[in-house]
Amino acid sequence: MERIICLVIGYLFGNIFQTGYWYGKFNHIDIREYGSGNAGTTNVMRTLGKKAGIITYLLDTFKAVFAALAVHFLFGRNSDIEMLLFLYSGFGVVLGHNFPVYLKFKGGKGIAATSGVALSLLLFPKHCWVFAVFGLxxxxxxxxxxxxxxxxxxxxxxxxxxxFLAFGAAGWLPLTGGAKLEAYGILICLTVLAYIRHRGNIGRLMHGTERKIGHKA
Incomplete structure (x- = not known):
């Protein structure tokens, strides 16, 4: 039950706080009608400028951190699977960001939200700072x-x-047994989802037609 609650908490954070969409609305546009057609950081930056892109990235990142903090206050203090619960909430954030109900499931691609998942792991001791620092x-x-x-x-x-897999194999994660395998599964799902959401970009990269930094929408 804890896992489902954390997933739902994450989805609500990711679903409601669609930064790119709302930033576009404040500028009297639907960002999804421009450029690549999604509500993520890159499309916002190309359409509305660098400042808009930075704000979108930061808020989309920190909604995963805020979801993790909510989970911490609900379950984490006495839980030996707190990291796993963080990952469930983070996965929920990415799902909510990518597939928001009130936007007819047309959101972003989830990379900023996923970087927020990595950032939330800074709350754990030992070597977990590596995920956020090396990721950046x-x-x-x-x-x-x-x-x-x-x-x-x-x-x-x-x-x-x-x-994450290497840290688990080395015993550097505060998870063991089935909980660690669940965590592996969540990271694999996040990775597969990212590749699915970027399948158009992958095709353009292979054909040399992908837009570079600085190109307008």
Whole structure:
């Protein structure tokens, strides 16, 4: 039951707080009718400018952190699976961000929300800071070098999964047994979902037609 509640909490945070959509509304447009047609950071930046993109990214990232904090206050204090519950809420945030009910399930691609999941793991001791720090470094470096946001996003989520699996194998996660396997499953689902949401970008990358940083919508 805890897992379902955390998933629902996350979905509500991701569903309601559609930053790109509301930012567009404040500027008298539906952001989903421009550019790539989604409500994520990259499309907002290309359509409304760098400031709009940064605000959208930060708020979409922190809604996963806020969902994790809500889970912490509800269940985490006495739970030995707190990290797993954080991941369930984070997965819910990504689902809510990508498939918001009131926008007819047409939201973003979930990378900013997923980076918020990595950021929420900073609340754990030992080595868990690596997920957020290395994730930021990976995304920034790949994006700046290649000039492709989509490529930076896919490399980020792929390495997040690899790092998480490696940490689990090394015993560096505060999870054991079935709970650790569940956590692996959530990270795999997040990664697969990211690739599905970016399938158009992957095709354009392969054909050399993907838009680079600075291109307008």
């Amino acid at each position: 470094i990976t995304f920034a470096s790949v994006t700046l070098i290649s000039k492709y946001v989509s490529l930076g996003s896919l490399v980020f989520i792929t390495l997040f999964l690899i790092e």
